[in-house]
Each structure stands twice: as structure tokens, then as C-alpha cells.
Amino acid sequence: MAEKIVAAGGRWSLVTGWTAVATLAAGGALLAGGGVFAAWTSTANAAGGTNEATNVGMAHVDTNGTTFSTGVANLLPGDYVYRYANLTNTGSASEVFTATAAGTGVLAGAGGLQFAVDTCPAAWASDGTCSGTVAVVAATTDVAGATPVSLGTVAANGVRYLRYKVQLNGTADQSTFQGKQGAVNVTITGTTASNGNRNRTAG
Amino acid sequence: MTAAITPPRRRPGTRPGGGAGRRLAAVAATLLAVPLAPAPAHAAPWVVPKASRDSGTFTMASTSYAFGGSDPASFSLPLPVALLSTTGYASLRNTGSTAARFSGGVDATGVPSAARVTLVRCAVAFSGGACASGQATLVNSAALSGDPVVAYGNGSTLAANQTIHLKITVTALAVLSGTVTLLPLTGTLPTGGANRTAG
Numbered sequence: 088m089a090e091k092i093v094a095a096g097g098r099w100s101l102v103t104g105w106t107a108v109a110t111l112a113a114g115g116a117l118l119a120g121g122g123v124f125a126a127w128t129s130t131a132n133a134a135g136g137t138n139e140a141t142n143v144g145m146a147h148v149d150t151n152g153t154t155f156s157t158g159v160a161n162l163l164p165g166d167y168v169y170r171y172a173n174l175t176n177t178g179s180a181s182e183v184f185t186a187t188a189a190g191t192g193v194l195a196g197a198g199g200l201q202f203a204v205d206t207c208p209a210a211w212a213s214d215g216t217c218s219g220t221v222a223v224v225a226a227t228t229d230v231a232g233a234t235p236v237s238l239g240t241v242a243a244n245g246v247r248y249l250r251y252k253v254q255l256n257g258t259a260d261q262s263t264f265q266g267k268q269g270a271v272n273v274t275i276t277g278t279t280a281s282n283g284n285r286n287r288t289a290g
Numbered sequence: 291m292t293a294a295i296t297p298p299r300r301r302p303g304t305r306p307g308g309g310a311g312r313r314l315a316a317v318a319a320t321l322l323a324v325p326l327a328p329a330p331a332h333a334a335p336w337v338v339p340k341a342s343r344d345s346g347t348f349t350m351a352s353t354s355y356a357f358g359g360s361d362p363a364s365f366s367l368p369l370p371v372a373l374l375s376t377t378g379y380a381s382l383r384n385t386g387s388t389a390a391r392f393s394g395g396v397d398a399t400g401v402p403s404a405a406r407v408t409l410v411r412c413a414v415a416f417s418g419g420a421c422a423s424g425q426a427t428l429v430n431s432a433a434l435s436g437d438p439v440v441a442y443g444n445g446s447t448l449a450a451n452q453t454i455h456l457k458i459t460v461t462a463l464a465v466l467s468g469t470v471t472l473l474p475l476t477g478t479l480p481t482g483g484a485n486r487t488a489g
Contacts, residue, residue: 158345255350265350265479272345
């Protein structure tokens, strides 16, 4: 607002001050009430650029010749399987992903099936090797009672190269688990890395 | 706003009433500005729809076995009366899909307390009481009253579908009678640790 309030005769007086109070208060009340601030009619119309809200999403795709939904029979204590998956952030903002494992069946009880997650900075090779340094996201732990695992932050369009390991505990109690079955469910959740409220003046 | 406003005392060099007017104008501007200020944002992160994956079914191996004879779960050797030594033959096969170790007790019913048992294993069928190959003594003249436990693998596992042949000999200083039974077995799987990604 560039306008200036000047009292008659170029002097400020108590009367003119109160007049200003009344004028501005009335204007404010009108504005707060949704009315038109009719006294300020000068406008400058500048068209802003298109502002677009972010979108979020993910894709969790089997890879490397393995299928997550494929089971294995006749596991001996200590036997394990790998399942590979690419977790892609299909949204337009960075997202933080979390994996939660849960088990079903007797074999997924405490001391039975175990679960671990590793990542490779590049796609896993077809023979299961990693061209970079394998990062342990979650060390081997029982599926029963497993706590959520942070898969970290993935930038927009970024990919996390995951390797799940499902293992039968090497000391599985045979009187409890022989011939028993179990399965593992993995649920991936993601949230935007930022809560917003950012100054996006620069883009 | 109901507070009474008294004219301010004029400072030297100032115009009458000018300072008060400016202060009031400032108050008014503040009152005007407050409702225009944006409400504090309570933003929350956006949640991505979940991806849920179910694994296939994992199954732990199990052990199974069968004694040759009418009862695959156990083997019984009746002891005729009026003999001091009796010998019987049995076979045991690992019917599971994986190697395993088997063990089980030897039970005696109606047998003199001083009776003893010897159990010999052979890789091939006994011929005329002799083992042509792979003989090992599993129980060596143990007192039957103690229900000795037999480790049929003799410290090693029996491969899947492997059959071993057994010779049981019961002796006593007194006349024998009753029954000796090889009880149902406990099977133990070996430690694996193999990469089963391919199945």
C-alpha cells in the first residue's frame, strides 16, 4: 500500500488521528467480513505461473529372475532364499519408505522364519552380486515381532534396489517346526520427505 | 476498543496532537493487518498408497522312516521261551526327502532284568548272520533294563531313501521270554544353510 494519510492542512491532529482509526478499522472490518475494500481500487494484475501440487506414488516390482510370491519346500535349518525387487518412487517429490514384515503360519513363529533386507546402489546382477557396496538395511531377525524397517529416502523417480532374504533359523526347533509351513508379508509405506511449508520462491 | 484516550502531552518542537495521531494510525494499521495475516499452516506429509506383497509358502523339511515289516513305525522281536540267546533281523529306511539322523529307544517287555541287547548295522542285507559290507555296532551288549537308545546313523545321517539292515541279538543268563521292541524314532534334520533362491 503506497497511499499516505495526511490530515487536512498538512497537520496531524487528534481528530484526524481518530478519523484515520475509524477509516482503517472500518476498512479492515469490511475486508475481514469478506466485503470489498472499495476505497482501494487501484489494482495491478500480474498472472502467476502454474503452481502444481506434488504427487506421490511407488512401484515395487520383482526383478532379477525372482518372484516374491514363490515359496520353497523342504527347507533345512539355515536355508535361505533371496527375492529381489526394485522400489521406484513414481512421485514428484522425495519420499521416505518403510517396510514392515509380518508372518503367517506356524513356521513364521519365533525361532522359525527370519527376514533381512539389503540394498545395492545399482541393479543387482543376474547372479545376485552387487557392483557396489551392499548396504544392510535390516539385519536378519525373526519375522515374528519384527519392527518396521526404514528403507530410507528415495528421490523422485529414484530406485531402491532391494534384496529380501527369508531364512529358516539355523537353530529352528525341529520338534516344533518340522513339516510346518509359513509365509511372509511385506508392506511398503511411503510418505513425502518434506511436510511442505517451504519457501519455493526460487522454484 | 473502549479505553479512554487523553490528549498526549506535547513535546517541545512537535505539533499539537500530531504524535498521538500517528500512534493511533499505527494502531489502526496493526488492527487492520492482524486479520490479514495468514493462518498458521498445519501441513502433514502425504502418504503413498501401500504396496503389500505376500511371499509364497515356505515349508520346513520333515523326517520320516519305515521299518521293514508289518509295522513301519517300530520293530518287535518276540523272544521264545527256553532260549538263552535270540537273534532277529530288521531293516530301516529313510523315507524322507532329505538326509536325517534317527534315534530311538529299545524297549523290553517280560524280559529277565539281566538281559542284554546288541544291535549291529549293515549296509547290505545280512547273509547267514554275516555282514558283507558296511558293518557297524550301534549297541554293544547294553542292559535292556536301561532302555538303551540307538543312534541308527552311527554318528552320521542316513541319506534320503537309504536303507540300513539291522541284526538284534538278545542274551541272558536265564531263560528268555517276552518281547524286545525298537521304538518309534526321532528324526533330526541336518543343518542346511544352502541358498535356495532357485528352489
